[in-house]
Amino acid sequence: MSHLLTTPKGFLVAAIKSGIKASGKLDLGLIVADVKCNAAGVFSTNKIVSPTVTVTKKHISSGYARAIYVNAGNANSCTGKRGYNDALKTAQHVATLCDIKTEDVLICSTGIIGEFMPMNKVLTGVDKAFSQLGSTRKTHKDFMHAILTTDLVKKEASVSLKLSGKQVTISGVCKGSGMIAPNMATMLGFITTDANISTPLLRKALRSGVESTINKVSVDNHSSTNDSVLVLASGLAGNKKIVALSSSDYKKFANGIWQVCDTLAQQLAADGEGATCMIKVIVKGAKSTSDARRAVRAIVDSPLVRCAFNGGDPNWGRIISAVGYSEVTFIESKLSCKICKDVVYKNGKPVPFNARLLAKKMKQKQWEVEVYLGAGKQSDFCYTCDLSKQYVTINADYHT
Amino acid sequence: MSHLLTTPKGFLVAAIKSGIKASGKLDLGLIVADVKCNAAGVFSTNKIVSPTVTVTKKHISSGYARAIYVNAGNANSCTGKRGYNDALKTAQHVATLCDIKTEDVLICSTGIIGEFMPMNKVLTGVDKAFSQLGSTRKTHKDFMHAILTTDLVKKEASVSLKLSGKQVTISGVCKGSGMIAPNMATMLGFITTDANISTPLLRKALRSGVESTINKVSVDNHSSTNDSVLVLASGLAGNKKIVALSSSDYKKFANGIWQVCDTLAQQLAADGEGATCMIKVIVKGAKSTSDARRAVRAIVDSPLVRCAFNGGDPNWGRIISAVGYSEVTFIESKLSCKICKDVVYKNGKPVPFNARLLAKKMKQKQWEVEVYLGAGKQSDFCYTCDLSKQYVTINADYHT
Numbered sequence: 001m002s003h004l005l006t007t008p009k010g011f012l013v014a015a016i017k018s019g020i021k022a023s024g025k026l027d028l029g030l031i032v033a034d035v036k037c038n039a040a041g042v043f044s045t046n047k048i049v050s051p052t053v054t055v056t057k058k059h060i061s062s063g064y065a066r067a068i069y070v071n072a073g074n075a076n077s078c079t080g081k082r083g084y085n086d087a088l089k090t091a092q093h094v095a096t097l098c099d100i101k102t103e104d105v106l107i108c109s110t111g112i113i114g115e116f117m118p119m120n121k122v123l124t125g126v127d128k129a130f131s132q133l134g135s136t137r138k139t140h141k142d143f144m145h146a147i148l149t150t151d152l153v154k155k156e157a158s159v160s161l162k163l164s165g166k167q168v169t170i171s172g173v174c175k176g177s178g179m180i181a182p183n184m185a186t187m188l189g190f191i192t193t194d195a196n197i198s199t200p201l202l203r204k205a206l207r208s209g210v211e212s213t214i215n216k217v218s219v220d221n222h223s224s225t226n227d228s229v230l231v232l233a234s235g236l237a238g239n240k241k242i243v244a245l246s247s248s249d250y251k252k253f254a255n256g257i258w259q260v261c262d263t264l265a266q267q268l269a270a271d272g273e274g275a276t277c278m279i280k281v282i283v284k285g286a287k288s289t290s291d292a293r294r295a296v297r298a299i300v301d302s303p304l305v306r307c308a309f310n311g312g313d314p315n316w317g318r319i320i321s322a323v324g325y326s327e328v329t330f331i332e333s334k335l336s337c338k339i340c341k342d343v344v345y346k347n348g349k350p351v352p353f354n355a356r357l358l359a360k361k362m363k364q365k366q367w368e369v370e371v372y373l374g375a376g377k378q379s380d381f382c383y384t385c386d387l388s389k390q391y392v393t394i395n396a397d398y399h400t
Numbered sequence: 401m402s403h404l405l406t407t408p409k410g411f412l413v414a415a416i417k418s419g420i421k422a423s424g425k426l427d428l429g430l431i432v433a434d435v436k437c438n439a440a441g442v443f444s445t446n447k448i449v450s451p452t453v454t455v456t457k458k459h460i461s462s463g464y465a466r467a468i469y470v471n472a473g474n475a476n477s478c479t480g481k482r483g484y485n486d487a488l489k490t491a492q493h494v495a496t497l498c499d500i501k502t503e504d505v506l507i508c509s510t511g512i513i514g515e516f517m518p519m520n521k522v523l524t525g526v527d528k529a530f531s532q533l534g535s536t537r538k539t540h541k542d543f544m545h546a547i548l549t550t551d552l553v554k555k556e557a558s559v560s561l562k563l564s565g566k567q568v569t570i571s572g573v574c575k576g577s578g579m580i581a582p583n584m585a586t587m588l589g590f591i592t593t594d595a596n597i598s599t600p601l602l603r604k605a606l607r608s609g610v611e612s613t614i615n616k617v618s619v620d621n622h623s624s625t626n627d628s629v630l631v632l633a634s635g636l637a638g639n640k641k642i643v644a645l646s647s648s649d650y651k652k653f654a655n656g657i658w659q660v661c662d663t664l665a666q667q668l669a670a671d672g673e674g675a676t677c678m679i680k681v682i683v684k685g686a687k688s689t690s691d692a693r694r695a696v697r698a699i700v701d702s703p704l705v706r707c708a709f710n711g712g713d714p715n716w717g718r719i720i721s722a723v724g725y726s727e728v729t730f731i732e733s734k735l736s737c738k739i740c741k742d743v744v745y746k747n748g749k750p751v752p753f754n755a756r757l758l759a760k761k762m763k764q765k766q767w768e769v770e771v772y773l774g775a776g777k778q779s780d781f782c783y784t785c786d787l788s789k790q791y792v793t794i795n796a797d798y799h800t
Binding site: 388 | 445479480703718721749
């Protein structure tokens with residue numbers, strides 16, 4: 001069983017039904033720390049961001065934070081000046097209740113774009129959530145549910161490690177299902193830890209952890225306006241403060257963050273809207289890292305390829321033609337492709353394979369596609385999922 | 401009623417069932433001209449092309465051609481040296497029957513990637529088609545059907561014009577439904593005309609005609625390995641030969657080619673796999689033409705946006721967030737969006753609109769989305785279609 005967001009020392013969480021979600025489900029959560037935490041965040045690269053992102057980026061620039069507000073059901077995005085004021089008012093309200101500075105509150109919203117926040121519900125909801133802060137499995141589970149939109153399952157991960165003889169825990173939860181592309185997915189992620197670590201190193205660990213995990217998830221190549229991953233480090237584990245990049249403690253901690261992010265990333269891809277399977281698409285033998293990334297993206301961005309994944313169809317022609325139009329360097333006489341580790345195309349030529357057996361392997365929950373470009377030594381990968389009728393149903397019916 | 405491919409003077413066509421398509425449907429066609437024609441072509445920009453494209457590009461480089469071979473059901477792509485030899489052998493066989501040089505034969509294939517051509521069926525099929533060459537509406541219709549793969553409807557367009565007192569006809573047909581992206585769609589197009597025009601101007605007219613029409617169609621952003629548009633000009637209309645770019649005759653002719661291509665392009669988008677409607681996505685007010693193109697592409701490449709189109713959902717948030725991650729310059733306080741000419745977002749703010757009425761308009765067969773970036777004067781557009789469950793069904797079930 002996974003650790004809770006409140007397993008690391010110094011954190012309380014709560015989640016309640018505020019009425020923002022029309023469904024009446026859990027939709028508003030708080031994470032509040034006993035002490036001022038070192039804090040770091042990674043945010044959407046979309047040029048249009050929600051005012052919640054603007055506020056949070058400003059607040060976290062100090063390197064500290066003590067509370068996180070989050071709601072699902074309304075993204076408070078494309079809402080202009082009024083949206084900004086609403087975001088700020090929310091942070092102020094949380095700060096007053098917690099008796100902390102407004103700058104120490106981070107806020108996140110996810111859901112419908114282009115609607116103003118129902119501020120009455122938000123403020124009343126914050127009051128209610130504050131009164132229910134706790135550290136039980138139930139509060140943790142409620143929080144995970146409160147941040148979901150079209151997700152089918154809640155997503156969590158955690159690791160424990162020893163740092164200078166002390167037990168340190170890193171716990172993470174996230175949401176994200178559709179509108180998911182690298183840099184970043186439409187996702188919110190919250191990580192708590194009781195590690196004692198300087199803000200610069202916490203930032204570094206988070207950025208590099210996200211880079212090779214959550215930023216490698218693509219469901220539909222649509223990056224949103226609200227994406228954020230936040231980490232709070234209370235320092236209450238009592239380990240000797242991590243201050244050196246070269247220290248083994250930093251390496252252990254950074255690896256722990258990476259592990260939490262990687263587990264969350266795979267859960268994101270597996271719960272991609274309508275997904276029936278999670279596929280890791282790997283490109284090897286690229287001339288440059290940007291070529292490797294570009295080829296991977298061409299493959300996972302192709303609805304045609306992802307429909308073949310859905311049909312359990314080892315249609316390597318679609319994969320190879322996607323590489324063909326990706327504008328990367330490859331040597332056609334070396335170009336090769338494996339599906340579920342079976343060679344289906346080698347050195348520019350079709351290879352006979354047992355299609356029935358391979359189709360069966362493609363019906364597993366997790367499998368791989370590997371393409372070899374024969375042009376160099378660089379590689380990259382992405383976690384993606386298949387494109388199903390269910391994806392269309394979800395996104396044609398999720399009305400504004 | 402549209403003109404036939406054989407309405408321009410000097411052309412015969414035929415199509416037969418060769419057995420290449422497993423369904424037993426029409427799958428092999430020929431266009432043969434009475435005289436050597438000036439010829440031009442535009443081809444896939446995919447780095448991996450079918451050997452049929454390699455052969456055709458080589459043959460058409462002379463500026464002349466007299467016959468076109470086409471089959472559907474097998475793309476002869478990713479088939480290496482053997483595929484190239486098969487393509488050449490097919491051209492040679494057509495040449496022998498027509499008593500013309502192999503270099504005057506152009507060949508096109510479309511269908512499954514990665515399977516060798518069943519050459520017995522191809523050669524016997526060519527014999528049979530050659531024996532049935534004609535100029536009736538039936539042979540024209542059969543030809544249109546023979547080139548289809550997952551298309552639901554045949555596609556044709558034609559214009560008549562007077563050039564130096566002579567009646568000139570331009571007729572075109574094409575196929576294409578899925579794996580459709582600009583530069584170029586997975587499509588084959590064949591245009592016949594009896595205009596008397598120099599090869600350089602014919603090339604120019606075709607390229608510029610295709611550029612603003614067929615190259616603006618995007619169904620699933622997957623460009624294939626076999627795309628070709630070919631035009632043969634017999635010169636038999638007897639008009640004074642068009643040799644000057646500045647002549648009014650050239651302008652009329654080029655406009656005719658554009659019109660044929662534009663009509664075909666709209667038919668391609670409307671028959672996109674699983675499409676229920678055709679949408680023209682326009683971006684205005686861009687700082688540069690490349691920004692305009694990039695913003696259009698971000699919108700039409702988003703499965704999320706195209707699912708909203710399918711659901712008749714005026715979800716402008718998805719459109720605007722796609723612009724946000726497209727990396728183009730815009731001024732958020734001027735950013736605006738219209739759906740079916742209704743303003744839904746203006747100067748960076750939501751605008752109240754009648755969602756029920758707008759959803760109804762989005763159920764029309766053809767409609768428009770317009771985005772204004774407020775950063776300059778450039779614009780661009782794309783023809784696309786909605787993303788439906790039917791698209792997934794088609795592409796998950798179309799097995800290799």
